[in-house]
Amino acid sequence: MPKEKDHLRAIFINPPVYDFSAFDLWSKPYGFLFIVDLFVKNNWNIYYFDFMDRNHPFYQDRKKDKKFGCGNYFFQLVEKPSIYASIPRKYKRFGLPEEIFIEFFESIKNIDAIFISCGMTYWYKGVQEIINTCKKMKKAPVILGGIYPTFCPEHAKIIGADMVFQGADIRNFVSRFNEYTGFQLRYIEKCKPYWQVYEKLSYLVVRTGFGCPFSCYYCGVKKIYPEYFLRDIDQVIEEVIENVSRYNIRHIAFYDDALFCHFERHLRKILEKITSAYKNLSFHTPNGIHPKYITPDVSFFLKDAGFKTLRLSVESFDEKRQQESSFKICLSEFENAMKNLVDAKFSKQEIGVYILAGLPGQSIEDVAETIKFLKQFPCEIKIAEYSPIPGTIDFELSRKLYPTLPLDEPLYQNNSIFPLWNFEGKWEKINWLKNLAKS
Secondary structure, three states: OOOOOOOOEEEEEEOOEEEOOOEEOOOOOHHHHHHHHHHHHOOOEEEEEEOOOOOOHHHOOOOOOOHHHOEEOOEEEOOOOHHHOOOOOOOEEEOOOHHHHHHHHHOOOOOOEEEEEEOOHHHHHHHHHHHHHHHHHOOOOEEEEEHHHHHOHHHHOOOOOOEEOOOOOHHHHHHHHHHHHOOOOOOOOOOOOOHHHOOOOOOEEEOOEEOOOOOOOOOOHHHHOOOOEEOOHHHHHHHHHHHHHHHOOOEEEEOOOOOOOOHHHHHHHHHHHHHHHOOOOEEEEEEEEOHHHOOHHHHHHHHHHOEEEEEEEEEOOOHHHHHHOOOOOOHHHHHHHHHHHHHOOOOHHHEEEEEEEOOOOOOHHHHHHHHHHHOOOOOEEEEEEOOOOOOOHHHHHHHHHOOOOOOOOHHHHOHHHOOOOOOOOHHHHHHHHHHHHHO
């Protein structure tokens, strides 16, 4: 029988991160906040704890914001998992200390459901910690969602969650949740990120669309969002203006995977409305932009709008690699994009170019050639380490090329260990590449 109960209570938890490094580069669990809004609109009582919130009172005397509201997390050194034994780096737990969470969790009298999100697949150690802590103190179903259970559902089922949800389809989530728990959650069509769970924000993140029209071999976005779609323009504008006003925010980062697709009929209209309401905002694109969309008109518009961080997605100029990324970039398009940005007075410090390193079959020399070529352009070269993502074409190719590697273990999908590169002198050569990009 469905459960009928007033004042249902749910706690939503963004767990700590176990990794070699972590930095708050406009990092917020954006999709998770849509689920929070769903429960708010269903009249549940909401409790929220973000281990990665650098505006928590714990940081009062510790927090030192760097550029654009970003900065370092508090961390503690922890024992390195055996699979990382050969990695010459220290392993850390990033985020608020567990005792702060325990005090918060114990203050809630009754909990009807516990929700945990997880970003990267190789961050599941933080999820495991929180599941263990919650189950020791409260008897309530633990529901796990996010990138980790979407790409590694079988692995996610063995770390203690009661229900594992894949993907980002809210209607499907409501059906699964009701079936599992017996509650009668209503599907709400127009949910939005419920930012009110934060008392303070240093920046805002936003998506103007979900999914991507491209089909790059290395990317897993279609497993999360099978279809590419744009959000309602007025809804995005309302979301930004409402929260810029509420939190007195200056910095806005776009999370879109294909931000400049349909620029004229979508993003331009959004930016025109936002910048007419607020004149001093700074915009950032941490995800790569396809250079072919950077026309002269777009470049000058972006400069006038207040874009301070532009990241171009190049990956590689090697023809084989371009085929693997849907031929979304060619040399002439990149050269035109750079010329247009320079003409619009963007500085070298404002233009970053992502190149991929550690792809299946890729050599150090392949990456070095791309770096050397990019040296002639006024941009900062950003090495994006390849992460083997289950379900992608490159993941299956990696299985065939490297049959002895434990690719199904999520910890081995960590991009910072360059999992597919296992040659002699690996770390010396990787450091040489990084220095080459910076020099």
